[in-house]
Amino acid sequence: MDQLTPFERQVAGELRTMVGSSTRFDPFEVARAAAATPRTSTWRMPAPLGIGDTPATAVTALLAGLVALGLLTTEWLAPQTGRELSVAADGTGQFETIAAAVDVAQDGDVIVVYPGTYEESLLITQDIALRGGGERASDVVLRIPADGPALRLQDADVTVARIAFLSTQPSDQAAMRRPAIDIEGGRPLLEGLEAHADEPVAFTFVRLAATERGTVLRDSVSSGGVRANRGAQVSIEDSVLRRAEPGAPAVGIALGRTDTNARIVGNTLNYVHVDGASAYIDDNDIAGASALVQSATEAASFREGKCGVSALLGWTILVDNRIHDNQTGVCGAAWIEGGRIFDNRVGVWSGRSGNPGYLPGRISDMHVEDATVRDNVVGVRGASMSETVLRDVQMCGNQVRTDLAASASLDDSGSVAC
Amino acid sequence: MAAMTGAADTDLPLAFASAIAGDDVAFARIVARYHEELLGIAVVVCRDRTLAEEAVQATWAIAWRKLSTVRDPTRLRPWLVSVAVNEAKQLFRRRRRHTTVAYVADLAGATGGPDPATGVAGVDLRLALERLDADDRALLALRYVAGFDSTELAGVVGLTPAGVRTRLKRLLDGLRRELG
Numbered sequence: 001m002d003q004l005t006p007f008e009r010q011v012a013g014e015l016r017t018m019v020g021s022s023t024r025f026d027p028f029e030v031a032r033a034a035a036a037t038p039r040t041s042t043w044r045m046p047a048p049l050g051i052g053d054t055p056a057t058a059v060t061a062l063l064a065g066l067v068a069l070g071l072l073t074t075e076w077l078a079p080q081t082g083r084e085l086s087v088a089a090d091g092t093g094q095f096e097t098i099a100a101a102v103d104v105a106q107d108g109d110v111i112v113v114y115p116g117t118y119e120e121s122l123l124i125t126q127d128i129a130l131r132g133g134g135e136r137a138s139d140v141v142l143r144i145p146a147d148g149p150a151l152r153l154q155d156a157d158v159t160v161a162r163i164a165f166l167s168t169q170p171s172d173q174a175a176m177r178r179p180a181i182d183i184e185g186g187r188p189l190l191e192g193l194e195a196h197a198d199e200p201v202a203f204t205f206v207r208l209a210a211t212e213r214g215t216v217l218r219d220s221v222s223s224g225g226v227r228a229n230r231g232a233q234v235s236i237e238d239s240v241l242r243r244a245e246p247g248a249p250a251v252g253i254a255l256g257r258t259d260t261n262a263r264i265v266g267n268t269l270n271y272v273h274v275d276g277a278s279a280y281i282d283d284n285d286i287a288g289a290s291a292l293v294q295s296a297t298e299a300a301s302f303r304e305g306k307c308g309v310s311a312l313l314g315w316t317i318l319v320d321n322r323i324h325d326n327q328t329g330v331c332g333a334a335w336i337e338g339g340r341i342f343d344n345r346v347g348v349w350s351g352r353s354g355n356p357g358y359l360p361g362r363i364s365d366m367h368v369e370d371a372t373v374r375d376n377v378v379g380v381r382g383a384s385m386s387e388t389v390l391r392d393v394q395m396c397g398n399q400v401r402t403d404l405a406a407s408a409s410l411d412d413s414g415s416v417a418c
Numbered sequence: 419m420a421a422m423t424g425a426a427d428t429d430l431p432l433a434f435a436s437a438i439a440g441d442d443v444a445f446a447r448i449v450a451r452y453h454e455e456l457l458g459i460a461v462v463v464c465r466d467r468t469l470a471e472e473a474v475q476a477t478w479a480i481a482w483r484k485l486s487t488v489r490d491p492t493r494l495r496p497w498l499v500s501v502a503v504n505e506a507k508q509l510f511r512r513r514r515r516h517t518t519v520a521y522v523a524d525l526a527g528a529t530g531g532p533d534p535a536t537g538v539a540g541v542d543l544r545l546a547l548e549r550l551d552a553d554d555r556a557l558l559a560l561r562y563v564a565g566f567d568s569t570e571l572a573g574v575v576g577l578t579p580a581g582v583r584t585r586l587k588r589l590l591d592g593l594r595r596e597l598g
Contacts, residue, residue: 006533007538007593008590012563014547015547015558016562017540017544019461020467027447030449030475031446034445034478082508
C-alpha cells in the first residue's frame, strides 16, 4: 500500500486505531469450538404432511401449503441471505432437487449440490452461487433434459462451479438447440465445469447473448462448444474444448455479430470461428479442425469448413498461439502476431474467393508478423482480391512456401532460419 | 494465549491438508495464524469487539466445515477474510434490526487535531467512518486493514477490479466531501 494518498493513509491509520491492540486468545479453544460443528449438515427439508407427522412438521407443511397457494412468499420463510442451501439426490441434504433450492435462494446464497445425478431444467435469476459439493466436477452430474437447457441464467451474477453436464440428445441438431447452459444478460462466472455427450454428437456447452457486463468461463473441460452472439462479452480462459474421440465433430468457439466481443486465452480447442465479432485470441493450442459443425449455411459458405481459426467479418487478433494439424491453420482476415502455425495442410489462407456471401475486399486482409509458419504443405496462400502482409515471418519446411495470387507484402519474411 | 505459534507460510500447506483431514491441532495452527487479523477486520465492520469475536468464531466454524472447498492453500487467507467479513456484516445487520439503542461512537484512540497533510481531524474522520454502512466499512477494512489490492477485492465483493477502484474512489470522495 505504498501508493496511498495522504487521505487514504489517514483513513488506514484511523481504521487500524479502531482495530485496537491485540487480544489474548487460545487457538485450541477456538479450534475446538469450531470443530464441534458437524462437517456436513444433517438437517433436511421436512417431508409433506402425512399420517404420524409431528406437530412441527405439520406447521412446516402448512407454511409450504400457503406458499404453494401464493398466500405466503418464500421470502418470509427464508429472509436471510448468505446462507448455504444443500442439495442431495439421496435425501441427505436440505433439498432433494436443485430446483427446490433455487426456488428459495436469495441473492448471496450458495447452493451446494452433493454428488449424484440430477435431471432438471433450471432458471436462475438471482445473484447466487451453484457449486458441486464433490471432489471433482464429475461427481455431480446434471443431465440436459430433452425439453431445454439444463441451466438458464438470466440477468444474474451467478457463479456455477464444479458441476458436470451430460447431453443425451440423439442428434447434432437436437443437441445444438438444447445447450447445457444458456445465458442471457448478467455477469456469470462458470468455473471448473465439465460437459460431455453420451454419443459423439455435436452439442452446445454454453450459449451466450447480451452479457454486456461479461461472462467468464474458465478451468473447464467440454466436448461441446461455446456459441456467443447478440452482444455477448465473454472471456474464455484455461479451458479444454475439443472432440472427445477421433471422428467426433470438432469442438470450439463460435462468435457472431459485431457487438460480440471475446477474449480467448490459454485454452486447448479444435477451432475458433469468428463471424462479425471481435476476438482477442492469445496463447491457445488450436488443433484438429477438420469439420466445423455450425449451421448448414455457415459450413457451406466457408472454405472447406476446416480452419483452426476462421476469421470472417469483424476483428480477429491472434497472439502467440500454436495452430497445427488443421486442414487450414488460419483462414480469412486476421492480425497474427507471433506464435507457430505448423503441420496444417495450408498454414495461412488469406481470402476466400468463390464465396459470394461476404465482401471479399474486407475479409481477405491478412497480416502475419513474427510468427513461424513451418512444415505445412502450403505455407501461405492468398486468393484473388486478398491482401497479405508478411513481416519477419519465419517460413521453412513448407512444401510450397507461398502461393500468393494477389497483392502481397513479404517484408523480410523467410529470411530468418527456423 | 497458549504457547502456540501460527502456521508459518511455509508450513501452511501441510497444516491446511492436515486440517482438511480432520486434524484439529493443525486447524488450531491455522487459527493461531489468522485469528487476530480476522478479528481486526471484523471489528471495523461491526464497530463492536464482542460482535466481532462472535463473527470470527462463526468464521472458524465455517472454515472447519468447508476447508476442503478451498482448493489451494494460497487462497486460504482471502477466503477466510471474505467469510469473516460476510459473517461480520450479517451479525451487524441482525443486531441492528433488534436494537433500538442509539449508537454512541467509540472515540477511544481517535486522534484529535487535524492531520497536517489533509486538514481532517482524526475525531471527525472516526465519526464519519462509524457512520458508514457495513458494506462500505467492509470494503475499507479489506483494502486498508487486510491490504487487499483491487484484484483480490474484486474476487470478494463480486465486482471487476475497475469497479472496485471506482467504488473505493466514490467512497473516499464522499468521505472527503463530508469532512469538508
